[in-house]
Amino acid sequence: xxxxxxxxxxxxxxxxxxxxxxxxxxxxxxxxxxxxxxxxxxxxxxxxxxxxxxxxxxxxxxxxxxxxxxxxxxxxxxxxxxxxxxxxxxxxxxxxxxxxxxxxxxxxxxxxxxxxxxxxxxxxxxxxxxxxxxxxxxxxxxxxxxxxxxxxxxxxxxxxxxxxxxxxxxxxxxxxxxxxxxxxxxxxxxxxxxxxxxxxxxxxxxxxxxxxxxxxxxxxxxxxxxxxxxxxxxxxxxxxxxxxxxxxxxxxxxxxxxxxxxxxxxxxxxxxxxxxxxxxxxxxxxxxxxxxxxxxxxxxxxxxxxxxxxxxxxxxxxxxxxxxxxxxxxxxxxxxxxxxxxxxxx
Numbered sequence: 001x002x003x004x005x006x007x008x009x010x011x012x013x014x015x016x017x018x019x020x021x022x023x024x025x026x027x028x029x030x031x032x033x034x035x036x037x038x039x040x041x042x043x044x045x046x047x048x049x050x051x052x053x054x055x056x057x058x059x060x061x062x063x064x065x066x067x068x069x070x071x072x073x074x075x076x077x078x079x080x081x082x083x084x085x086x087x088x089x090x091x092x093x094x095x096x097x098x099x100x101x102x103x104x105x106x107x108x109x110x111x112x113x114x115x116x117x118x119x120x121x122x123x124x125x126x127x128x129x130x131x132x133x134x135x136x137x138x139x140x141x142x143x144x145x146x147x148x149x150x151x152x153x154x155x156x157x158x159x160x161x162x163x164x165x166x167x168x169x170x171x172x173x174x175x176x177x178x179x180x181x182x183x184x185x186x187x188x189x190x191x192x193x194x195x196x197x198x199x200x201x202x203x204x205x206x207x208x209x210x211x212x213x214x215x216x217x218x219x220x221x222x223x224x225x226x227x228x229x230x231x232x233x234x235x236x237x238x239x240x241x242x243x244x245x246x247x248x249x250x251x252x253x254x255x256x257x258x259x260x261x262x263x264x265x266x267x268x269x270x271x272x273x274x275x276x277x278x279x280x281x282x283x284x285x286x287x288x289x290x291x292x293x294x295x296x297x298x299x300x301x302x303x304x305x306x307x308x309x310x311x312x313x314x315x316x317x318x319x320x321x322x323x324x325x326x327x328x329x330x331x332x333x334x335x336x337x338x339x340x341x342x343x344x345x346x
Contacts, residue, residue, distance in 0.1 A: 003030035004330065009062060009087070010074040012036035013186050015097055017048040018319035019072055024054055026323070026337035028330070031055070035062045065090060070326060073097060081118040088143065093329050095322050097146030101126035103213055112213045129325040130155060131334070132265055133218055139328045149317025150177050150228060151214035153239035156268060156292050157309035161243055162219045164257035168303075171244035172223045175215075180233035180283075183313050202230045235314055236283025241307040251298045254305060262294065266335050267316065267324065271295045281310035288312060289342035290320030312342075 006023055010016050011034035023029050034044055036059035044059060045052045071091035073080045080087060081100040088094055103109045106120035117123065127141040128134055130152060138144055154175045161167040184192055191197065191204075205228040215224045245254075262268040272295040273279035281293035292311040299305070311317055320338060327334050 001028065004028055004070060005030050005032045005068045006070045006072065006326075007031070007033040007035075007065060007068040007091070008072045008074060009035050009065060010076075010079075011044065011059065012039050012047050013074060014182050014314055015318045016074040017051075018314045019074060019097075019322065020044060020048060020055075020057075021051060022319060022323045022337055024051070028332055028336060031057065032068050033057075033060050033065060035060055035065055037061055067091065069093065070095070070329075072322060072326075077113070078115075078118070081122070084119050084122050093142050093144075093326075095129065095144045095146065095325055095329075096126070097318055097322055099146075099148065099210065101143070101145040102128060102148065102151075103217060104128075108213055108217075112210045128214075128218070129321055130218065131321065131324050131328060132156065132262075132268060133159060135328060138325050139331070141329060144322075144325045144329065146318060147321050148211040148214050149183060149237055149311070149313035150179065150209065150226065150239070151211035151218070152292070152317045152321065153177060153237040153309045153311055154211070154215045154224070154226060154241060155218045156294055156311070157239045157241040157307040158215070158219055158224075158243065160257040160261035160294075161245070161254070161305065161307060162221070163261060164253075166245050166249050166253060166257055168244045168246050169221060169223075172225055174225045174242040175227070176240045176242070177226060177228045178231045178233075178238040179228055180236045180313060181230065182234050183230075183237075197230075199232055200230060201232075204228060204230055233283070235287045235312050237309075237311055237313045237317060238281070238283050239309045241309075243305045243307055245298075245303045245305050247303065249303065251300070254296055254298055258294065258296065267291050267320075267338070269293050272297075281308045283310040283312065284346060285344050286310060286312045286315075286342045287346060288315065289340050290315050290324060290338040291342065292316045 039059045040061040073096040106117045109117045127137045129144040209226040271293040295308045
């Protein structure tokens with residue numbers, strides 16, 4: 001079997017490192033090149049020490065990037081859109097992990113990101129890369145966008161209730177997200193300085209988080225409100241979505257909606273135990289895995305359902321979903337290269 005040549009543009013960050021980790025163990029892939037402007041010429045293991053003994057690849061500058069079968073783009077937001085013509089010509093398939101091509105509407109992009117989109121004519125060419133809602137479209141696409149980690153946790157928590165029309169469309173949906181420090185990326189700053197970050201429970205986006213746009217797009221409704229708080233955790237997102245259901249909806253109805261949505265899914269597990277220590281979704285045990293755990297609790301007195309999702313922001317919220325999309329685009333088994341289940345205890 002001839003290996004598929006894959007390159008990573010922007011491989012020195014946390015997401016690029018996770019992509020490299022996954023692709024090095026993918027049985028159908030050969031990693032051809034990994035770029036970094038600041039670390040060009042250095043071994044990738046000098047930046048990603050967990051890959052010691054796994055590869056002799058060195059970072060190359062972006063200008064030395066050669067054609068490949070698949071190109072993963074893990075650049076800062078805005079960078080891919082400014083050179084998309086060039087990037088799309090380098091590979092027959094492209095997955096962009098930034099926010100540049102997640103939204104379908106240029107006006108929505110400008111509203112949430114504060115600047116006009118550099119290449120609005122390309123927005124409609126990309127497929128939003130969340131397999132649980134776009135599997136067929138991803139499989140048929142040459143261009144796929146990445147997903148926002150907080151958007152993914154919110155979407156997976158809310159998708160069963162929305163698609164089954166159990167959620168009351170006239171009531172707001174409020175999603176409280178607790179997130180780890182790796183969401184801030186690998187560049188240090190005042191907020192990530194250890195004396196300031198350690199032990200913090202810091203609300204950094206009580207309103208107006210950009211991932212709201214992705215949730216509204218996927219669910220096809222407005223009235224979604226995200227609040228994001230950083231906690232003492234490196235990896236992980238824990239989403240608790242407050243949803244009011246239509247009158248008369250029972251717990252059995254909610255169970256049915258979750259099972260219908262996720263029973264066939266290879267990476268979404270329903271977690272709702274009566275007595276287990278981990279009876280609700282918990283991001284701690286998902287570190288390094290592509291699984292998302294979902295669950296719920298219904299208050300029959302008020303009709304309020306708390307729908308839960310936990311995931312690793314660098315995996316199911318970024319690199320893992322991107323590799324899952326690669327498998328779909330190439331017609332490979334969807335679990336290929338993504339079998340790691342996480343650790344316990346950790």
